[in-house]
Amino acid sequence: MAPWGERLAGVRGVLLDISGVLYDSGAGGGTAIAGSVEAVARLKGSRLKVRFCTNESQKSRAELVGQLRRLGFDISEGEVTAPAPAACQILKERGLRPYLLIHDGVRSEFDQIDTSNPNCVVIADAGESFSYQNMNNAFQVLMELENPVLISLGKGRYYKETSGLMLDVGPYMKALEYACGIKAEVVGKPSPEFFKSALQAIGVEAHQAQ
């Protein structure tokens, strides 16, 4: 492997994932991954611009950042690119009023969004809130629309918790796609627009990023 100096030639900014990279989520706020607190501190002390880019959709940025700070990370809410605020921007731009099939932990991100008389569905990693009743509500909203819009915060298949593998939003997104004969719009990784918005926030071009 080439030495760091060489590998970072031309690199002006770094996007850092959070879950599974900086910390492992789990009961009691999770645990920092060995060396990651120091790595973040070193990056932020360097000439490189740093942005945190996560698909975390079960909690608000405020809650996520609070948790990471308690684990020792130097991170603030304004440094985080996450799907929920990105979705809110899209909703506002397009005049969309969502039925929210989301986890209660992330609901505060949508406080400023009009959810009356829904004309789209936003689906995220809702965990236990993926009940038949809630899925059916989302389905019925979509079926009543002339142009059904389904926005999915990420499309992950599953993730690992201390208790075992857990279904992520992707399978439920696929369920609604099949039920309604539609294609979801994915906000979050791996959508190129999502990475671009994270890079824009630190004024770095894609070829200058790591």
Add this chain to the structure above:
Amino acid sequence: MAPWGERLAGVRGVLLDISGVLYDSGAGGGTAIAGSVEAVARLKGSRLKVRFCTNESQKSRAELVGQLRRLGFDISEGEVTAPAPAACQILKERGLRPYLLIHDGVRSEFDQIDTSNPNCVVIADAGESFSYQNMNNAFQVLMELENPVLISLGKGRYYKETSGLMLDVGPYMKALEYACGIKAEVVGKPSPEFFKSALQAIGVEAHQAQ
């Protein structure tokens, strides 16, 4: 349209659907569709062989037949081809022990099936039992298998109840397919094997059936 005599030339047997054809399901046992009780009686009084072929997977054949008899239909359990008994035959033939993600109403069809230490998943129209917990259990069973087998009783997108449109098994089948990166085996319509088994039961070839 050609007269009946002409259209039925060469026809020796008839497969009849049940839900939406003979009766509309709903609260209080549903209602017979106008003329259907008489139509069944006339068919059974004719030279034609008759078999009932349904994707009904929320109730056992015994319950379904009881309901239809109360509505006036001449029908017995042995005349019904349904996905659950067809799945049981497959499970026995292949030594499969299912995790059952099904409606309680159809559970009795699986009374003779060993469900200990599951080595496959059977999914059916489970209604409210499609909780996150149950879906995750099914997912975890599949992910622990070297050759994951997912058997789906039908693959319908949705059906209509008096209270509105309801998600059927298909969307949940798709969810598990995506989560595990597998393809389900569909038992029930529109699987050709299912129609064949219904025809075999009345000793009629496909080209002789209507």
